[in-house]
Amino acid sequence: MAQLPTVRQWLRATSRRAGPWQRLTVLAGTLSTLLLLVQAWAIATVAQRMVLDQAPLNTVLLPLALLPLAFAGRGLLAWLKTRAGARAGIAVRQSIRRELLERLAHLGPLWAQRQHSATLGNRIWDQVDALQSYHADFRPQTLLCATIPLVILAVVFPLNWAAGVILMVTGPLIPLNMIMVGFGARGRQEAQFVEMSRMSRHFLDTLRGLPTLKLFGISRRHADTVYEASENFRQRTMRVLRLAFLSSTALEFFSSVSIAILALYIGFSYLGQFHFGTWGHGIDLFTGLFLLILAPEFYQPLRDLGVHYHAKAEAEAAAEDLIPMLERPVAERQGAEPWQVPEALALRLHQVTGRYAGQRSPALKALDMTIEAGERLAVIGPSGSGKSTLLNILMGFMRLEEGALLARGDDGEETDIARLAPEQWQRSIAWVGQRPVILSGTLADNLRLADIEASEEALHEALNQADLGDWVARLPNGLATTLGDRGQPVSGGQARRIALARAFLRDAPLLLLDEPTASLDRDSEARVLAALERLCRGRTVIMLTHRLALLQLADRVLMLDQGRAVALDTLEALRTSGGPLATDTTREANHVRAFS
Structure with missing residues (x-):
C-alpha cells in the first residue's frame, strides 16, 4: 500500500x-x-x-x-x-x-x-x-x-x-x-x-428524529444534548481565538x-x-x-x-x-474493455458471492442463475436475505468476492462486468428505488439526470409515459418549475413517477426496481403499476418487491434466505401444492410479506 x-x-x-x-x-x-x-x-x-x-x-x-x-x-x-x-x-x-x-x-x-x-x-x-x-x-x-x-x-x-x-x-x-x-x-x-463534526452529527440526527422526539415528549431533553455539543464547540473555538x-x-x-x-x-x-x-x-x-x-x-x-x-x-x-479520504486507494479495473450498450441484455450469475467490508459472513453466497433478455425477475426474501446485496452487485457498487457476473448482448458474446469500467456498465442500467431523490432545481434538471442532452420533447414524452402529463400542464412554469426547497412540493407518488420518467429517458436494456410501489396509496400505486407495465416492455427487469401485484408481472420469482437462493421458478409453480407459496390466500400474502 x-x-x-x-x-x-x-x-x-x-x-x-x-x-x-x-x-x-x-x-x-x-x-x-x-x-x-x-x-x-x-x-x-x-x-x-x-x-x-x-x-x-x-x-x-x-x-x-x-x-x-x-x-x-x-x-x-x-x-x-x-x-x-x-x-x-x-x-x-x-x-x-x-x-x-x-x-x-x-x-x-x-x-x-x-x-x-x-x-x-x-x-x-x-x-x-x-x-x-x-x-x-x-x-x-x-x-x-x-x-x-x-x-x-x-x-x-x-x-x-x-x-x-x-x-x-x-x-x-x-x-x-x-x-x-x-x-x-x-x-x-x-x-x-x-467538536464541530460531533455537533453537526447531533444537530442532523435531532432534525431527522424531531417528529419521533416530539411524539415521545423528549424533544426538550434532547435539545440539552445539542446545547452541550454547541457549548463545547464554542469553548474550543474561543481557545483557538485566544x-x-x-x-x-x-x-x-x-x-x-x-x-x-x-x-x-x-x-x-x-x-x-x-x-x-x-x-x-x-x-x-x-x-x-x-x-x-x-x-x-x-x-x-x-x-x-x-x-x-x-x-x-x-x-x-x-x-x-482530508488526506486519508483523498489519498485512499481505489481499486481500479485494469484494461477496461470497450462496451456498447446493447438493445437487449441477458445476465448470467456464476457462483456470485459478495461480502461487506468488516463482515465475517458473506451477504450473498454462490448464487448461480441465468436471466434471459427481456425476462422479468422478482426477488423476495426476509430482511438480511441478500436482496439489496444482489442489487448493489448488479449496479456495480460492490465488487465480487468470488464468481462472475456476465452480460450477453446482441452479438451473443458474454462479457465479464469486472473487466468494464463502472461507468460503462452503468450506462446499460435504469433504476427506480423506493426513495427517489428530488434535487433542488427545475423539473427539467431533475429529469436530465438520466440524459443530460434530452430535448424538451423527450422530457414531455417521458412524463406522459410516467402519467405525469396532466400534472406538468398545471405547473406554473412547466418544465422550468423549481422543485424541492422553496419550490413546488412533490408528493411521494409524484416523486416515484418522476423516477419512472427518468427510467423512460434512460431507455436502458436493464431495469432495476427496488420496491417501486412501497408506501403508496391505492391511487398512486395503480398509476405507478400502469407506468411500470409500459416501462418493462422489451427490457430485462429485476425487481425487489413483496407486493403481489408486482409479483404477477414477473416471469420468475427468486426467493433468497440468508444469502442463498432457496427457490427460483414461476409464481404459479411456487404456489402449487408443495411449493414455498402453496398456502391459502391469507397465509400466502403473509408469507410473501414475511420475505420483505
Whole structure:
C-alpha cells in the first residue's frame, strides 16, 4: 500500500492548484516593497533638503511628484495582492472539493452509507473552506518573508551596516515566537474540528428524529444534548481565538522592541555617542529617516505571517482529516474493455458471492442463475436475505468476492462486468428505488439526470409515459418549475413517477426496481403499476418487491434466505401444492410479506 503524504507535503502539493494566482500575489507584494523604497527616498530627500540643506523648492519637485504616485501604486498593489490571494484560495478549494466529490463517486454509495452524512458534509464544506486562508494568505506570505526582508537588507547595508545587523539579529525573534505558538495551535484546531463534526452529527440526527422526539415528549431533553455539543464547540473555538490574539500581541511586542532598538542606535549616533556602522561617512537626516521608514516594513511581512499563522494550524488540522479520504486507494479495473450498450441484455450469475467490508459472513453466497433478455425477475426474501446485496452487485457498487457476473448482448458474446469500467456498465442500467431523490432545481434538471442532452420533447414524452402529463400542464412554469426547497412540493407518488420518467429517458436494456410501489396509496400505486407495465416492455427487469401485484408481472420469482437462493421458478409453480407459496390466500400474502 502506498504511503500517505505528510500534511506539509500535501499542502505544498495542493498549492500548485492555485495556478498563477499565488505567483501574482508574491509579485504584487514585492513590487509594493520597491515602491516603498521610492516612497522612503522621497520623504527622506524632502526632509534633508528642506530642513537642513535649505535648498530651493525646485530641487524637491521630483520627490514631491513621486510621493503621491508611490502611495497610489502601493494601494493598487495591495488591492491586487488581496484579490489574487483570494482567487488562489478559491481555485484550490474548488479543485479539492471537486476531487472529494469524485472520490466519493469512486468509493461508491456503500462506503458513503457507512459514514455519517454530517461528517461527510463537514469534510466537503467546512474543512475544505479551512484551506482558504492558508493558500490565500499564509503561503504567499511565507514567500514574501523570504524576498521583502532581503530586498530591504540589500538597500540598508550599503547605507549603515550596524542598522543591517540590528535588523538581521532581531528579525528571527518573530518566527521563533510563531513556531512556539504553532505547537499548541494545531492541536487545538484539530480538537475544534472534531467538536464541530460531533455537533453537526447531533444537530442532523435531532432534525431527522424531531417528529419521533416530539411524539415521545423528549424533544426538550434532547435539545440539552445539542446545547452541550454547541457549548463545547464554542469553548474550543474561543481557545483557538485566544491563542491567535495572544500570539498577535507577542508579535507586536517583539517588532516594536526591535524598531525601538534601531531608533535608539540612530538617536545616539546623532548625539555623537555611537561612531560605528556608518562606513566612515557619518549619519545624516536622510539616512536616519530613510532607515526608520524602512524598519517597520522589514518586520511587516513577518508580522503578517504571524497574523495568518492560525490559518496554517487550521489548514493542517483539516488536512489530517482530508488526506486519508483523498489519498485512499481505489481499486481500479485494469484494461477496461470497450462496451456498447446493447438493445437487449441477458445476465448470467456464476457462483456470485459478495461480502461487506468488516463482515465475517458473506451477504450473498454462490448464487448461480441465468436471466434471459427481456425476462422479468422478482426477488423476495426476509430482511438480511441478500436482496439489496444482489442489487448493489448488479449496479456495480460492490465488487465480487468470488464468481462472475456476465452480460450477453446482441452479438451473443458474454462479457465479464469486472473487466468494464463502472461507468460503462452503468450506462446499460435504469433504476427506480423506493426513495427517489428530488434535487433542488427545475423539473427539467431533475429529469436530465438520466440524459443530460434530452430535448424538451423527450422530457414531455417521458412524463406522459410516467402519467405525469396532466400534472406538468398545471405547473406554473412547466418544465422550468423549481422543485424541492422553496419550490413546488412533490408528493411521494409524484416523486416515484418522476423516477419512472427518468427510467423512460434512460431507455436502458436493464431495469432495476427496488420496491417501486412501497408506501403508496391505492391511487398512486395503480398509476405507478400502469407506468411500470409500459416501462418493462422489451427490457430485462429485476425487481425487489413483496407486493403481489408486482409479483404477477414477473416471469420468475427468486426467493433468497440468508444469502442463498432457496427457490427460483414461476409464481404459479411456487404456489402449487408443495411449493414455498402453496398456502391459502391469507397465509400466502403473509408469507410473501414475511420475505420483505
